[in-house]
Amino acid sequence: MSKPEAARTSESFNYPEVGATRLGPLPDGYRHLHYRTRIGRGRTAFDLAGTAVTTWRMHRLSGARVRAASAWVRPGTVVEVALGAGPLRIPARCRVVWALYERDRTGFGYGAVTGHPLHGEESFVVDMREDGSVWFTVMAFSRPNRWYTRAVGPLLPPLQHAYARRLGRTLRRVAAA
Numbered sequence: 525m526s527k528p529e530a531a532r533t534s535e536s537f538n539y540p541e542v543g544a545t546r547l548g549p550l551p552d553g554y555r556h557l558h559y560r561t562r563i564g565r566g567r568t569a570f571d572l573a574g575t576a577v578t579t580w581r582m583h584r585l586s587g588a589r590v591r592a593a594s595a596w597v598r599p600g601t602v603v604e605v606a607l608g609a610g611p612l613r614i615p616a617r618c619r620v621v622w623a624l625y626e627r628d629r630t631g632f633g634y635g636a637v638t639g640h641p642l643h644g645e646e647s648f649v650v651d652m653r654e655d656g657s658v659w660f661t662v663m664a665f666s667r668p669n670r671w672y673t674r675a676v677g678p679l680l681p682p683l684q685h686a687y688a689r690r691l692g693r694t695l696r697r698v699a700a701a
Contacts, residue, residue, distance in 0.1 A: 537637055538637060538669060539645065545621070545646065556664070556665050557666075562659055563692060564699030578597040578631070579596055580603070583605055583691075601619065619635060631649030634647075
């Protein structure tokens, strides 16, 4: 196998329902996460939060190590997000499935690629409602792909929810700046 072909294979999605976090519904056979929180009010809060989401800043400020092929989120961008510390830091490679930059809605979804600890997809969206309130939503579907994620078993959904809450708190601080 040539190097370019090997690279394409290693960055292939490891699940068939690519794009489901944008188009819905979330597929059966996975654990689902849906987290929504109000993070601020007004155009400035929306712009600050949307930029933090689409430049990886939200993840970094939440304690994740991020290595991305581009500074801004774009479909096809490969990113490695690592959580934890020292030898317990777990890297997870993903590829951006979709991105949107709209007047009142900004965000993206990325999917697990070959070698990721999970199968599935996750999205991060900031939207501003007609009343000026700014909201952050995390939607995901996943199931274990590695021995250690299978071993964690029932602890995985609460850990994912805790990380989503952490991201929301981070964006609330960013939007208030």
